Amino acid sequence: MSLMVSGVLLCSLQTCCVCGKMGATVACQQKRCARKFHFPCGSRQGCVSQFFGEFRSLCWEHRPQQTVETHQDGDTVCIICMEPVEDRTSYSTMVCPFCKHAWFHRGCIQGHALRSALKHFACPLCKDREKFLPEMWRLGIRIPDRRPAWEEEEEQNLEDLYETYSHCDASQCLYRGGREQSEEEE
Structure with a gap:
């Protein structure tokens, strides 16, 4: 075997x-x-x-914890979704290890990482990458090594611009040969 x-x-x-x-x-x-x-x-x-x-x-008992020493000023919100975060770092609440002012939910920063990809992933507030990336990797945030989502969407939108429209939607066709002939020529 x-x-x-x-x-x-x-x-x-x-x-x-x-x-x-x-x-x-x-x-x-x-x-x-x-x-x-x-x-x-x-x-x-x-x-x-x-x-x-x-x-x-x-596992949940042995997972890495953030050791950044910081405090929140009043009611702190996630810099991505603008919803309240916990009053301390935890599995679901994280802070940027560089600026210590950008707080976010795990799900929000994971979504940001998936959209930004490795090339553009940084702290949404201070834009630090040097301390931010290693800390996010260590805490289990998956950062794909590919083009960012907006570049892929932009490429798709450009391809759509080069597509020719295949049928007439006008309520009254103005083409001399009629709607059927116009669609056959395309």
Whole structure:
């Protein structure tokens, strides 16, 4: 039996520590931690998967924490969605490690990372990349290495400009040969 087949069989027998169902394929990488989980279950429970280097996953107990020393001025809102954030850093509330003034929800900064991609991902407030990127990677934010979403959308919009319109929508066709002949010529 090959190593690959035995690995698949072993994973199918692993129980997810979150939902209790079989087939858990992700294990906490902390030494002596036996927690195994399905990737979606782990994400919902607060597990962190780091999408760089060794591609480690850590359970909610062993996941990295932000150690930035900062305080909020009154009611602080997420710089992306403008909704209130928790009064401290946590799994779901993060702060820029450079300016220490940009607070955001995990889901909001993840969406920002997916749209911006690696080339343009930076703190939405101070635009720092030097400290911001490594911290976001460490905290489990996935930053794809591709073109940003707006460039892909822009390219699609440009392609649409070169498309010729294929039929007449006018209520009264003004083409001398009539609507059918006009559409046949195109």
